[in-house]
């Protein structure tokens with residue numbers, strides 16, 4: 001949490017605005033409205049198999065997930081996920097559509113996780129070994145036998161592997177279920 005105004009450096013004070021206590025600058029009237037963390041995840045399909053990566057870091061070291069990471073302030077979501085996949089695995093990919101948005105509001109932080117399906121374009125594996133133990137393309141049957149993060153399991157269910165099926169471009173439906181405190185929109 002901020003203690004000092006990011007605009008002028010004056011100590012912030014608490015004021016209730018719209019029934020919620022906010023940190024306000026008594027000097028320049030800056031209001032700190034909220035803390036958000038926005039991250040992207042990607043599901044890449046190649047030869048009817050799904051790209052998964054194995055985490056090298058806690059929490060969840062050894063677990064398989066879809067690649068992803070935090071969005072930079074100045075990049076759009078599709079650029080963010082293609083960059084993350086390139087950094088982590090070396091693969092060049094192209095975003096196709098949003099398959100799932102996971103939403104986790106909280107007192108300290110509001111966590112928003114946007115997941116894309118992407119098409120494989122080019123490149124071979126060059127793993128970022130500080131982040132990953134392993135990576136590969138796997139069939140749904142193979143994935144069932146692997147330790148896969150719960151949220152990744154939910155995302156995999158929504159992915160279109162058959163290229164003949166029309167992609168459901170950018171469509172996000174009303175919230176339906178909940179996993180690990182995230183509301184899942186699909």
Ligand SMILES: [Zn+2]
Pocket residue numbers: 005006007008009010025026027028029030
């Ligand atoms: Zn200020």
